[in-house]
Amino acid sequence: MGPEPRCQDVDRGRPETRTWVNEAIRKVDADANRSADTHLHVFPLPVEWGVDLYLKDESVHPTGSLKHRLARSLFLYALCNGWIGEGTTVIEASSGSTAVSEAYFARLLGLPFVAVMPRSTSREKVELIEYYGARCHLVDDPATIYDESRRLADESGGHFMDQFTYAERATDWRGNNNIAESVFEQMAHEAHPVPAWVVVGAGTGGTSATIGRYVRFQRLDTRVCVVDPENSAFFPSWISGDVSATSGTSSRIEGIGRPRVEPSFVPTIVDRMIAVPDAASMAAMRWASTLTGRLVGGSTGTNLWGALRLVAEMCAAGQSGSVVTLLCDGGERYAHTYYDDAWLAAAGLDIGPYTKTLEQFAATGEWHEPT
Numbered sequence: 133m134g135p136e137p138r139c140q141d142v143d144r145g146r147p148e149t150r151t152w153v154n155e156a157i158r159k160v161d162a163d164a165n166r167s168a169d170t171h172l173h174v175f176p177l178p179v180e181w182g183v184d185l186y187l188k189d190e191s192v193h194p195t196g197s198l199k200h201r202l203a204r205s206l207f208l209y210a211l212c213n214g215w216i217g218e219g220t221t222v223i224e225a226s227s228g229s230t231a232v233s234e235a236y237f238a239r240l241l242g243l244p245f246v247a248v249m250p251r252s253t254s255r256e257k258v259e260l261i262e263y264y265g266a267r268c269h270l271v272d273d274p275a276t277i278y279d280e281s282r283r284l285a286d287e288s289g290g291h292f293m294d295q296f297t298y299a300e301r302a303t304d305w306r307g308n309n310n311i312a313e314s315v316f317e318q319m320a321h322e323a324h325p326v327p328a329w330v331v332v333g334a335g336t337g338g339t340s341a342t343i344g345r346y347v348r349f350q351r352l353d354t355r356v357c358v359v360d361p362e363n364s365a366f367f368p369s370w371i372s373g374d375v376s377a378t379s380g381t382s383s384r385i386e387g388i389g390r391p392r393v394e395p396s397f398v399p400t401i402v403d404r405m406i407a408v409p410d411a412a413s414m415a416a417m418r419w420a421s422t423l424t425g426r427l428v429g430g431s432t433g434t435n436l437w438g439a440l441r442l443v444a445e446m447c448a449a450g451q452s453g454s455v456v457t458l459l460c461d462g463g464e465r466y467a468h469t470y471y472d473d474a475w476l477a478a479a480g481l482d483i484g485p486y487t488k489t490l491e492q493f494a495a496t497g498e499w500h501e502p503t
């Protein structure tokens with residue numbers, strides 16, 4: 133018989149590290165406590181149609197997009213997992229919006245931050261990230277942002293935040309002021325408080341996952357429709373069921389549409405998908421900006437095209453009710469791209485026929501897409 137096994141005890145926790153983490157979490161909470169919730173706007177449609185459309189304005193977050201909520205959740209998730217501590221370099225792979233929001237929180241916590249992004253990312257977003265004191269690491273091939281982020285994290289002993297993997301996990305889908313809870317609370321006094329549809333795009337897939345889980349958890353009849361731009365893997369994958377589907381190129385609508393099906397995309401909570409031509413997204417983006425007097429971003433155009441199509445369907449069926457979609461970020465970020473006619477022409481995007489669809493719809497309530 134060998135010697136009695138001895139008790140072995142290894143204490144890794146250094147109390148002082150918890151002091152820093154506790155203070156970091158207090159700062160993130162305090163930031164949330166100082167922030168007001170985002171508005172829910174009524175989108176101007178003829179009342180007699182009997183269908184109300186709402187825009188959840190996420191552009192009014194301190195960092196200008198829906199990604200402010202995700203960045204806060206990802207930092208809390210990493211802090212509470214013991215993945216980041218005092219002096220940790222934080223790295224993120226992003227199409228821009230998430231990096232802007234994460235750079236804000238990294239500065240709040242006094243941490244170095246590196247954003248790994250495609251070189252095509254709008255200049256406005258790069259300048260915003262640098263404004264928060266972060267470094268932009270631009271790559272030519274968008275498909276390499278994941279491996280490049282992991283390489284930089286290994287090299288610096290830092291932490292790769294990896295929004296595409298953790299977005300669906302870091303966000304509390306049961307409540308805690310997630311985007312769904314905020315929308316439904318703000319709909320409570322409306323004529324149709326439970327929308328027939330919530331329409332969103334997918335980048336990580338985290339927003340659609342949160343909304344889809346929330347409506348099921350609350351036992352609501354609301355259905356989730358995900359809109360997808362050109363060159364994205366989500367729509368073909370959702371149709372075929374093949375989660376390994378890829379598109380081989382990246383989307384032109386910043387923030388949504390991905391060359392691969394991201395881990396945070398949950399296809400089983402998606403009730404319907406609409407593939408939206410990029411010219412239609414651009415037309416809806418500009419049309420809505422004129423109508424509302426507020427410049428909106430490209431992915432908001434994609435959302436609106438899908439939402440208006442569903443409103444038209446409900447009107448045609450004589451169904452009354454409400455539809456909600458997201459204003460994901462402001463159009464100021466796209467002054468040199470989507471709002472530049474030369475950029476649209478160079479991209480071969482003719483918005484004329486789609487603008488006609490929208491104007492005709494506003495005038496008649498009938499939806500006729502260009503053939």
Ligand SMILES: Cc1ncc(COP(=O)(O)O)c(C=O)c1O
Pocket residue numbers: 197198199227229230299333334335336337338339340386387388429431432460461
């Ligand atoms: C402007 C914009 N709209 C929409 C989305 C999609 O959000 P999600 O990543 O939650 O799917 C993103 C994501 O990056 C975005 O940046």
